[in-house]
Amino acid sequence: MFSERKVLLVVNPISGNKDKQEILLKVAARAEEDDYVLSIFSTTGIDDLNEIRELVKNLCPSRVLVAGGDGTISMVAEAVQGQEVIFGIIPAGSANGLSADFGLPVSIDESIEVAFGENSVHIDAVKINEDISLHLSDIGLNALLVKNYESGDTRGKLGYALEMFKTLNEHENFQVRITTDQGIIETEALVVIIANAKKYGTGISINPFGDMSDGKFELVIAKKIDFIETAKFLTGNTEFNHDVMEFLSVEKAKIECLDREVYFQVDGEYKGLVRCVEAEILKNYVTVLVP
Numbered sequence: 001m002f003s004e005r006k007v008l009l010v011v012n013p014i015s016g017n018k019d020k021q022e023i024l025l026k027v028a029a030r031a032e033e034d035d036y037v038l039s040i041f042s043t044t045g046i047d048d049l050n051e052i053r054e055l056v057k058n059l060c061p062s063r064v065l066v067a068g069g070d071g072t073i074s075m076v077a078e079a080v081q082g083q084e085v086i087f088g089i090i091p092a093g094s095a096n097g098l099s100a101d102f103g104l105p106v107s108i109d110e111s112i113e114v115a116f117g118e119n120s121v122h123i124d125a126v127k128i129n130e131d132i133s134l135h136l137s138d139i140g141l142n143a144l145l146v147k148n149y150e151s152g153d154t155r156g157k158l159g160y161a162l163e164m165f166k167t168l169n170e171h172e173n174f175q176v177r178i179t180t181d182q183g184i185i186e187t188e189a190l191v192v193i194i195a196n197a198k199k200y201g202t203g204i205s206i207n208p209f210g211d212m213s214d215g216k217f218e219l220v221i222a223k224k225i226d227f228i229e230t231a232k233f234l235t236g237n238t239e240f241n242h243d244v245m246e247f248l249s250v251e252k253a254k255i256e257c258l259d260r261e262v263y264f265q266v267d268g269e270y271k272g273l274v275r276c277v278e279a280e281i282l283k284n285y286v287t288v289l290v291p
């Protein structure tokens with residue numbers, strides 16, 4: 001039987017290069033106010049998924065709150081999936097793309113208010129090979145940027161900006177074959193994005209059709225760098241030149257890189273080089289507290 005009054009807070013101590021003390025103190029105060037028994041789990045970066053899964057099974061909290069970036073949020077969503085909990089987010093990463101897509105407030109006080117509130121939505125996830133993505137994953141240019149960022153010395157938005165120059169120089173297009181129930185596309189690509197959501201944490205809206213609860217995900221295929229099409233993206237225009245950009249809304253896809261292995265990232269976590277990814281929607285994956 002799940003207790004109504006237990007809350008687990010999962011904190012990533014290193015995300016976004018931010019001290020989490022204020023969050024811990026404020027969540028503790030709010031939990032006490034609302035008569036919740038609070039437990040805290042601090043991630044280590046090693047086997048967190050299994051440890052949190054076990055902890056949630058044993059503790060039976062009714063709410064699990066996460067203070068971290070997108071990688072931590074996705075990992076905890078996977079850990080609590082299938083268990084009877086609702087999921088609250090206190091944005092504490094460097095980019096916080098997922099939180100932006102949910103329209104979550106950026107201030108700690110307001111996000112704690114939402115995380116202890118009653119308003120929730122079911123959201124889908126995308127299973128990509130063995131990984132779970134709630135937000136945006138991709139192969140190609142952006143995944144190389146994530147790889148460079150992870151191995152760089154500077155965290156936060158400045159870190160991304162510094163690595164962008166290096167990444168644009170290093171990147172090469174690749175040949176890809178994409179098989180869906182809408183047919184087969186074979187093309188050269190700069191990046192293929194598997195998008196459950198709309199925006200990267202930088203605020204760039206990459207998928208104007210994104211809806212995390214619609215039972216589908218989008219494939220965004222950018223074939224080359226084109227400033228006019230990029231400007232259209234940024235201004236929310238959805239009429240694209242199909243020689244440059246292609247969108248598909250699907251439940252399942254197979255993406256094969258034909259000429260070489262390509263960089264792959266899931267919700268901001270670099271996963272290595274891949275030759276093939278298979279993606280499938282998992283409908284109503286978790287329940288998330290929203291404003």
Ligand SMILES: Nc1ncnc2c1ncn2[C@@H]1O[C@H](COP(=O)(O)OP(=O)(O)OP(=O)(O)O)[C@@H](O)[C@H]1O
Nearest residue numbers: 015016017043044045068069070071072093094155
């Ligand atoms: N205690 C820890 N020490 C080192 N790495 C950790 C620790 N806890 C979690 N991690 C790593 O943090 C990553 C997830 O970070 P997350 O996406 O939440 O934040 P972020 O916004 O990416 O933060 P940043 O942008 O500063 O990396 C995972 O790779 C995970 O292995």
